[in-house]
Amino acid sequence: MTVPMTLDLPGAQEMSAGDAHAFASDPPAYLRRLQDLHGDVFRNGPGQVYVGRPELVQLLLARTNRDTSAEMDVLGDMRAPTRNQVEGWMRARRLASTAFREPAVTAHLGAVDRAVRAQLRAASSGTPFDPMDVAPEVFVHAALPFCMPGTDPAVAPAAVDAARTFLDVIENGMGAPPAQQRERQEAARSAKQALRDATDAVSAQDAPLVPGCPHTVVHATQELQPGVRSHVLTTVLSAASVVPGAALAWLFHELTRRPTETARIRDEARSLPDDLDGCALAEVLPYAQGFAKEVLRFHPPTWMTGRATGDPVDLGTHRLPPRQFVSFSPYLLHRDARWWDEPERFLPERWLGSHPPHAPHAYLPFGSGTRVCIATHLGVAVLAVAAARLASDHVVEAAGPLPVTSRFGVPMRPENLRIVLRDA
Incomplete structure (x- = not known):
């Protein structure tokens, strides 16, 4: 049975000035708030759809080069290849x-x-x-x-x-x-x-x-x-x-x-x-x-990315029309307690077991598909x-007077981080 086209997703059909300010001030908090309000698939602006479930993200990525596109000519005329x-x-x-x-x-x-x-x-x-x-x-x-x-x-x-x-x-x-x-x-x-x-x-x-x-x-x-x-x-x-x-x-x-x-x-x-x-x-x-x-789980450099739909795309119970940009956030997926145990704790030990420490498709520092x-x-x-050479051959110390924060840009990088590196 064909899933009917989804045109009335919940969320923000238009992004207000207040929404734009909230997103610019704290992008993950803004998206998390919308996700709490509207669920794992919602609109966050005209032609913009956000997906927050790993299996739906994987479906999106698996369709890259068929129903969705990953790139445009940003140094030229912005056309898709x-x-x-x-x-x-x-x-x-x-x-x-x-x-x-x-x-x-x-x-x-x-x-x-x-x-x-x-x-x-x-x-x-x-x-x-x-x-x-x-x-x-x-x-x-x-x-x-x-x-x-x-x-x-x-x-x-x-x-x-x-x-x-x-x-x-x-x-x-x-x-x-x-x-x-x-x-x-x-x-x-x-x-x-x-x-x-x-x-x-x-x-x-x-x-x-x-x-x-x-x-x-x-x-x-x-x-x-x-x-x-x-x-x-x-x-x-x-x-x-x-x-x-x-x-x-x-x-x-x-x-x-x-x-x-x-x-x-x-x-x-x-x-x-x-x-x-x-x-x-x-x-x-x-x-x-x-x-x-x-480190890649806690601080994925590509903290948010997405795909543009060229053809209708089925994502779960939703059928998205063409010309939508569907985004997802590895940063939020990596910190979601539905997919990870104790996601707010930095635990290298979680990777030492014989099985992945997360739900399927919930770890995406390098993308997928x-x-x-x-x-x-x-x-x-x-x-x-x-990490091995810094720990064994050097002394690594923080030197900045300001607290280190995340700059959610391209890529996500540490703000105010200053390091002093000396030989051990």
């Missing part, structure tokens, strides 16, 4: 993803460790700094061995700049006056081209396969046209910077607040072999891995290794 463009991009993603599968991360965990240690040593000056000024490059340097066979000192800062300018368009440019929007778009296009120039210079060297490493993104995408390969590589590198860097900034914050957990990570790190290549993360750093996953982050395993590995 054509079906052929989507199919081409998904093929490129599948090829690139082979460089980030769990066996590849295990085989080259030592490369992650060496990159993280070098970046942390460089930041360990005893001078207060904002982790968001450091963390994105830590992630890029850790991702580089999985992306390309050569190196260039220009690549990492170019990747961070490309990501920052692109995210600035999304966070600040969409509702800006046209002149400001065009200025931000041009800055993002220029930064993206600078990253492409830097990576093309390395890729053109046609370096041989790294011994023992069957794939980097460059090698895995060799069958693609050069322009497509370049686009894939620059997209992966920029994605591996600011957003996961926000998670690392939150990890810094949690280490300063949790001496007992930090000591446990330190004890675990003392048993690490000299070279982590070939080491399974869950075997050598189980508690640090749990700490990393709990066809557009799940291809570097999920690498992201957790970088955070876990960083």
